Amino acid sequence: MDSTRQVEPSAGAVKVAVGERYAQSALAVEPALCCPVQYDGRFLAALPEEILQKDYGCGDPSRWLREGDSVLDLGSGAGKICFIASQVVGAKGSVIGVDMTPEMLALARKYRGEVAQKVGWSNVEFRRGRIEDLRLDLDRFDAWRAAHPAADAEREADRMRAEEPMIADDAMDAVVSNCVLNLVAPALKPQLFTEVFRVLKRGGRAVISDIVADREVPLELQHDPELWSGCISGALEERAFLRAFEAAGFHGVQIVARQAEPWQVVEGIEFRSLTVAAYKGKQGPCLDEGHSVIYRGPFAHASDDDGHLFERGVRTPVCAKTFALLGREPYQGQFERLEKDGVSARDEAAMCGPSSEPACC
Ligand SMILES: C[S@@+](CC[C@H](N)C(=O)[O-])C[C@H]1O[C@@H](n2cnc3c(N)ncnc32)[C@H](O)[C@@H]1O
Numbered sequence: 536m537d538s539t540r541q542v543e544p545s546a547g548a549v550k551v552a553v554g555e556r557y558a559q560s561a562l563a564v565e566p567a568l569c570c571p572v573q574y575d576g577r578f579l580a581a582l583p584e585e586i587l588q589k590d591y592g593c594g595d596p597s598r599w600l601r602e603g604d605s606v607l608d609l610g611s612g613a614g615k616i617c618f619i620a621s622q623v624v625g626a627k628g629s630v631i632g633v634d635m636t637p638e639m640l641a642l643a644r645k646y647r648g649e650v651a652q653k654v655g656w657s658n659v660e661f662r663r664g665r666i667e668d669l670r671l672d673l674d675r676f677d678a679w680r681a682a683h684p685a686a687d688a689e690r691e692a693d694r695m696r697a698e699e700p701m702i703a704d705d706a707m708d709a710v711v712s713n714c715v716l717n718l719v720a721p722a723l724k725p726q727l728f729t730e731v732f733r734v735l736k737r738g739g740r741a742v743i744s745d746i747v748a749d750r751e752v753p754l755e756l757q758h759d760p761e762l763w764s765g766c767i768s769g770a771l772e773e774r775a776f777l778r779a780f781e782a783a784g785f786h787g788v789q790i791v792a793r794q795a796e797p798w799q800v801v802e803g804i805e806f807r808s809l810t811v812a813a814y815k816g817k818q819g820p821c822l823d824e825g826h827s828v829i830y831r832g833p834f835a836h837a838s839d840d841d842g843h844l845f846e847r848g849v850r851t852p853v854c855a856k857t858f859a860l861l862g863r864e865p866y867q868g869q870f871e872r873l874e875k876d877g878v879s880a881r882d883e884a885a886m887c888g889p890s891s892e893p894a895c896c
Pocket of ligand 1 (some may be wrong): 553557568590591609610611615616633634635636639664665667712714766
């Protein structure tokens with residue numbers, strides 16, 4: 536057996552397979568890449584037919600956006616989710632689509648003005664970059680390389696990442712993506728989730744639609760470039776997909792949509808679309824300011840991403856940070872929140888940890 540097939544496919548091999556496939560599918564509709572999605576019809580009227588045709592998504596993360604949001608769409612393709620998001624967030628919001636394929640970007644940019652005219656405002660822009668490296672703007676980097684053919688390009692790339700990042704830290708209210716994360720090489724996936732976390736504001740959320748598998752995809756399938764670029768081979772196993780958000784530091788990770796019937800079954804493995812929402816903001820010191828919460832139920836108990844256990848109906852001391860988190864999405868309404876619990880000597884160890892330590896979260 537070919538020894539390269541006993542390890543995961545390299546980032547280079549994935550980049551070539553995905554780059555070639557999506558360059559072609561920007562030019563001609565590729566039905567094999569379409570997974571039927573019901574978008575909100577109110578937002579489709581402003582979209583040109585070509586954008587609707589070249590829809591290679593598998594879910595609709597735009598349903599979880601709000602007026603005024605600043606939004607980043609990862610792997611924006613022909614721009615459909617960006618143009619829908621533009622209408623949801625309104626004139627006070629803004630949308631950035633990032634894609635690595637020049638042909639896809641050309642298509643999205645071609646219709647930017649027309650959609651803005653129909654919608655009534657212009658709040659969408661498209662940038663070329665890799666979603667696992669959101670600091671580097673590839674259009675600017677390539678322009679620099681063309682002007683400085685003999686210079687150290689890697690050094691300049693690092694300078695750009697540090698001094699002029701394409702997407703800054705803590706910049707976005709929401710990061711969305713539709714059927715793209717699976718296309719990133721296995722070795723780069725942890726870095727990709729870290730990037731999503733980095734660019735979100737504290738309190739921001741990621742809403743990601745992607746294809747997942749009901750079992751780990753075997754290496755043999757991972758080495759098929761057609762299946763890889765077809766959103767099959769790079770799909771994470773469902774639980775591993777959720778864990779990737781947890782590992783990057785997200786909390787409140789939640790499946791908000793899950794396709795009941797598989798989109799495809801390959802060698803007995805079911806591939807289906809999942810939409811996951813996850814939140815940034817549990818990091819930071821844990822200070823006891825006398826707050827408590829009571830979990831309302833319906834489950835006998837619940838535990839959060841910091842390992843706190845909340846028994847139904849039981850007053851539970853929490854630090855100020857956890858108290859604030861539990862009052863917000865996605866926990867809102869599930870806890871009775873008590874500003875001061877009236878207990879004079881609190882058992883700090885039973886809460887989040889010693890208040891002097893910024894340790895718990
Ligand atoms: C399946 S299509 C989805 C396009 C779009 N989100 C939609 O809903 O129609 C995948 C898109 O992701 C882009 N893409 C794949 N891997 C990427 C990466 N590592 N960085 C940036 N874009 C990527 C491709 O160029 C392509 O436009």
